[in-house]
């Protein structure tokens with residue numbers, strides 16, 4: 075009991091100083107330092123659960139990671155829409171070797187991308203689009219807010235101060251099963267799509283005549299592909315990322331509002347990359 079009181083007091087103290095008002099969609103009570111710790115704890119729990127989260131080995135698949143890290147850092151270092159927590163968050167990309175159409179963002183900048191989704195996509199710009207979308211969920215603190223909403227205001231403190239491993243494991247089970255409470259709202263989804271377009275528009279062009287490196291509409295390419303496939307099949311990514319209406323049109327509109335910046339899709343390069351995957 076004493077511990078709970080103490081933790082509550084600490085929390086209250088920090089909240090008053092550092093809480094962020096996330097417009098009208100609820101406070102992210104969790105201080106940034108705590109969010110980073112939570113992300114680190116989740117990341118180590120994921121690494122300790124290879125049966126649920128089999129991690130693609132970084133040394134064995136160094137070329138795969140080099141390719142993905144390049145996109146990751148291009149987005150992180152984009153010049154048009156700087157990430158708010160660029161230097162504060164950990165920003166680490168891990169590839170899960172599993173045939174699922176999935177990618178997710180844990181609090182604190184820990185990103186996970188499934189090989190099933192990498193194999194499903196056809197262009198580097200589509201990977202960049204989905205990655206940008208996930209990075210936006212982390213940077214806009216959607217991930218932290220959803221967890222706070224699902225597990226209560228004090229859950230992070232109880233994990234960090236109480237060393238509550240079972241709750242960490244439960245969170246991972248919930249992530250894995252696409253728990254409804256962890257789903258992002260439609261507003262979060264649209265906002266992450268918007269930031270994905272802006273991040274990609276800010277990547278430095280590598281070919282003369284282009285405005286940026288990756289086609290900023292990459293994330294729409296992914297939705298288009300789902301639509302063409304009929305999307306009647308169960309798709310894991312939709313369980314944590316509910317499909318919104320007109321997301322493709324929204325992406326187009328945001329892109330046009332930026333002056334329709336031209337980027338590349340790197341389809342040929344992407345085919346070569348896919349051959350490296352297990």
Ligand SMILES: [Zn+2]
Nearest residue numbers: 258263266315
């Ligand atoms: Zn999303």
